[in-house]
Amino acid sequence: METRELRYFVAVAEELHFGRAAERLGIAQPPLSRAIRQLERRLGAQLLERSSRAVTLTEPGSVLLREARAVLDAVEAAERRTRRAATGRAGVVLATKAGATSELLAELLDAYAAEPDAVPVDLLLCGIGEQERVLRDGRADVALLHRPFDSTAGFDTEELRTEGQVVILPAGHPLGGRDWLRAADVTHLPDLPMPRWPRPDGTYPDGLGPQARDHAQLQQLIALGRTCWMAPESSRTHLRDGLTTVPVPDAPPVTTVIAWPPHSRSRAVAGLVRVATRLAARLVAPSGGGHAGVDDAADALA
Secondary structure, three states: OOHHHHHHHHHHHHHOOHHHHHHHHOOOHHHHHHHHHHHHHHHOOOOEEEOOOOEEEOHHHHHHHHHHHHHHHHHHHHHHHHHHHHOOOOOEEEEEEOOOOHHHHHHHHHHHHOOOOOOOEEEEEEOOOHHHHHHHOOOOOEEEEEEOOOOOOOOEEEEEEEEOEEEEEEOOOHHHHOOOOOHHHHHOOOOOOOOEOOOOOOOOOOOOOOEOOOHHHHHHHHHOOOOOEEEEHHHHHHOOOOEEEEEEOOOOOEEEEEEEOOOOOOHHHHHHHHHHHHHHHHHOOOOOOOOHHHHHHHHHHO
């Protein structure tokens, strides 16, 4: 298969409309339809169900969509990393979520800078869920991801820290004085609906919560009493005024990992990962980490 064919198929599979896909690709619809039919014949599988009213993906089509996205990301990543290498400038690009893991990030950068073979580290600060995408498409060489929010499928990873979650509420909210809350107590608050984050294409899902683009905007919305948000415990260290947090012990723990492409042969990436894992080993407390408030609340729930 050619990358051109994969791009054609991904456009149709995402738009589920040949006309819109052709417009997105900048080509006429007939050659697009022919290319998809030729691809189906070559693979011996029907990728799309077509009717006069709709286009839908078949099971083989869903498989190819997932694999084709990965292939196109890899091609784009190879192009970007090759161009960057051609500049002759030594360095590594680290993607991280803006406003997250600030203390861990600062310690990592300081520890790495002290290494004798350290190279410059360019930070790429991302919005919600963007680190994974920029690592896949080659804009970053390595990233700090947060499971279960970010997918690490297809990456090599090392765990750095696991922590509980808290809910961020506007100061003065009736629930703000509680010692702990259950996840069910906060995910459906009628007066504080959960925010809606943009999809990769920039559109927002339907819902009652306000639209949010980044952490700064999110904190302002919470302070104004428009929404609430569950976040890792470490987020408490950089909250603005007008906010309060309460532990949520039954929320899934958040694990921060350092991730990189499995085919990477970059010495700079290897050095950064080595320093990160060494730092993580020092940061783990004998009790296994965590926050006293969350641990006490977990005991209460048990």
